[in-house]
Every structure is written in C-alpha cells, then in structure tokens.
Amino acid sequence: MALKLKPLLIAASVALILSGCGESTSATAGEGHAGHVTDNQGGNGNNGGTDGNNTFDQTKLIESLVDNVITPTYQAFDTNVKSQPALLKAYCDLETAYDPALEDQQAKDQLNEAKLNAQNAWKETMVSWQHAELMILGPLSAQRKTLRNNIYSWPAVSTCSVDQDVMFFYAGEINGNDYDIAKRSDKRRGLDALEYLLFNENMGHSCSAASAGDALSDWDNKTEQARKALRCQFAVAVAEDLSETSTQLLYQWAGEDGYANVLKQAGQPGNKFATTLAAINEITDALFYMTEELKDYKLATPLGMFSNSCGTSVCAQDVESIYAKHSIENIRANIAGFEKIFTGGDAENTGFDDFLDDQGATDTKEIMLKGIADAKLAADEVENLQSALTTDSASVEKTHAKVKDVTDQLKNDFINKLALELPQTSAGDND
Incomplete structure (x- = not known):
C-alpha cells in the first residue's frame, strides 16, 4: 500500500511579541473585553489579565499548567x-x-x-x-x-x-x-x-x-x-x-534550559515571550488539537462529513488506531487531556477555569465544563468506534456534536474573554 496521507490542519503557534519598557503578570482591563489593554499601557491590546478590580497572576497559571499538567503528562x-x-x-x-x-x-x-x-x-x-x-x-x-x-x-x-x-x-x-x-x-x-x-x-x-x-x-x-x-x-x-x-x-x-522554564519565565528580559499572555496564548494554541485533529479528522472524516477514503460516506477504515481497535480510547484520552489543561489538573491547581472566573466569565467556564463532561459521556457510550460507525452511527454523531460544543466555545467566548488570539488555521473556521 502506498503512502497514506490525510490532510492535517496544524494549529500554528502565535507568539505575541510586544514592545514596551516592562512586563507585569497582571494588568488592568479596559473597555471592549476582559483583559483589554490600550497601547499606552505598554502593550498592543493583548497582554491584559484582570477584570478591572481584581488581578490575576498569569505567571501562576503558567507555572501551574507546566508543573501540574504538562510536565507530569510527558513524564507519564x-x-x-x-x-x-x-x-x-x-x-x-x-x-x-x-x-x-x-x-x-x-x-x-x-x-x-x-x-x-x-x-x-x-x-x-x-x-x-x-x-x-x-x-x-x-x-x-x-x-x-x-x-x-x-x-x-x-x-x-x-x-x-x-x-x-x-x-x-x-x-x-x-x-x-x-x-x-x-x-x-x-x-x-x-x-x-x-x-x-x-x-x-x-x-x-x-x-x-x-x-x-x-x-x-x-x-x-x-x-x-x-x-x-x-x-x-x-x-x-x-x-x-x-x-x-x-x-x-x-x-x-x-532540562535547565528547557522550554518549561522558558514558559515560566515569560515576560522577563531576554525571554522569547515578551508578555505572560503571549506564553499563555501558545498553550491555548495547543488546545486547538481538539478542533482540527479530534473533531474533524478523528470523528467528522470517518462519519463522511469531509471527503474520506470512501468518498463522502461513512468510512470505518479511516479511523485512528485501526489495527489495535483503539480509536475511541484515543478520543477519550484527548478529551481528558483538554480537561487537564482547562482545570489545571484538579480543583486545587490554577487553570483556565480560574482565569475565566477572574475575567468575569464564569458563565463561559460553566458552559465549557458542562461541554467537556457531556463530550466524555458521549464518548463513553461508544464501545468500539469502527463498529459503531456501521451499526450505531448516531452515537458517533452525538460524540462529534458534543466535542463541537466545546470547540465552538473555545474558538469564540473562551478566546475573546481572555483576550487571546486564534491560531491562524482556526481564524476562518466557523463550522
């Protein structure tokens, strides 16, 4: 069989390099959206991190995600x-x-x-x-x-x-x-x-x-x-x-000069990231795996929503991990990985849920937490993705729909409320 190459929408990391004389791990929000910063505050309107009355320690968020989620995941x-x-x-x-x-x-x-x-x-x-x-x-x-x-x-x-x-x-x-x-x-x-x-x-x-x-x-x-x-x-x-x-x-x-420390030292002189929010934006760019690879390629493509090996019909042969029959387990793990980043791993750790609370966007947080829970439940109802595609495609469609609920929030309210930017490949994606 010749090389089998499916389209892969790779989320491009967007580093927000800002000019200015200094960097703070907190900022004062202004008009338009939570975290808004005007140019005369030393940024380009995208290094905010508070709701006007409170401050949010963005460095603490980065440290929490690096130390409590990302590093342990790589170690596991x-x-x-x-x-x-x-x-x-x-x-x-x-x-x-x-x-x-x-x-x-x-x-x-x-x-x-x-x-x-x-x-x-x-x-x-x-x-x-x-x-x-x-x-x-x-x-x-x-x-x-x-x-x-x-x-x-x-x-x-x-x-x-x-x-x-x-x-x-x-x-x-x-x-x-x-x-x-x-x-x-x-x-x-x-x-x-x-x-x-x-x-x-x-x-x-x-x-x-x-x-x-x-x-x-x-x-x-x-x-x-x-x-x-x-x-x-x-x-x-x-x-x-x-x-x-x-x-x-x-x-x-x-390592001592490893990328974990680069992220945790964001905003310091000489760091790759001129602001802490730029480092946070790189972490959120990675979350868009849930939009392109998970929603579109692991679910929509075999469902026939996009062109696949069978044309545009349901195509069980296009699932991931087809030999091990491990496709739905992979999807469940992806959703769990997303949840870890969103919550900081557990209630004791700082996560994006806390950032949303600080920005006065608790409603968005609650919608996303419910969406994650619903996506997990829907995926749990699928015992085997290959079989379900041919015998119970409605359960796969439901999983796709629940994942889409989360990614719709990710691309819209989540990004907007935290004054972040979409990855380039998602900027025009309105599905």
Missing part, C-alpha cells in the same frame, strides 16, 4: 514508553524460537501471554501520548513537529514503509549503509509503526507491486512464522527508538 508517557522494549523483547524471544510444527500448547500459551503484555503496554503508552497530543508546544511543535512526528506521525502513515524497514533492519543495511532507525522517516517509526507491527494479523506486506521494491522481493517466500519473527524483531528496535525520542523530549522540555 516516558515511564510507559520505557517499559515497552523489555516487554517486546520478552515476546519476540518467544516468537523467534516458536515452532508451530511442534504443537506445544504450553509454549503457545506463553507466547500469546507475552504478546498480550506487549500489546497492553502499547495501549497504556498510547493513552498517555493522547493526553500529550493536547500539549504539542515547544520542542514538540518545533521544526514542523519533527519530534512529535517521530513519536507519532498519524494521520500521515505508511504501513508499506514499515514493511520495507522490517527487511532493511533484518539486512542491517540500506544501499550499502548501516541501518539506523534514528535516521529513518517518521512514517517508519513511532507508535503508529509499533501498532502495525504488534496488532496486524495479516502477514502479507501492504505495498503495491510497484512500491514494494527489492526489500520485499523475498517476503512472500517466507513462512508465516518467519514473518512474525521478523516483524517482532523490528518492533523491538522501534520501541527502543521511541524510548530514546522520549528522553530527548524530557531533556528539551524539563
């Missing part, structure tokens, strides 16, 4: 991803040694258990990553999301490329050069490649005759068991590469 992913190589190796050692001709039921049971352990570890890792998908900023958004895509490149996937690299890895070289997975494209690496290797039960390669190339010329001559062994051996390499990439993420995020 790192913990999960680092458990995978050992589990995959344990499974792969059994898969490589297994001889189906011996009809050894005990060996088969041990093999199946080891594979299930590896698959469950992938699912736990994927859930933790789907939380992080609402927090794509800093090192994850840099260089056209290179680091993010090396971890998870969906919706740009190519199972044919993965099949080819199974054999390149086995051969140990490509065109006379030593094989190095770290130098391979993101579509041959990451959680999506690992899903295909672990969950796809079809041992035929997915390339067309024209795209298979010499790498797969001998694939069809191998036994099914030999193919399983080759795939699992490459899966171990993919898991080890993921672990290294996660280490890079933590270093670039939480």
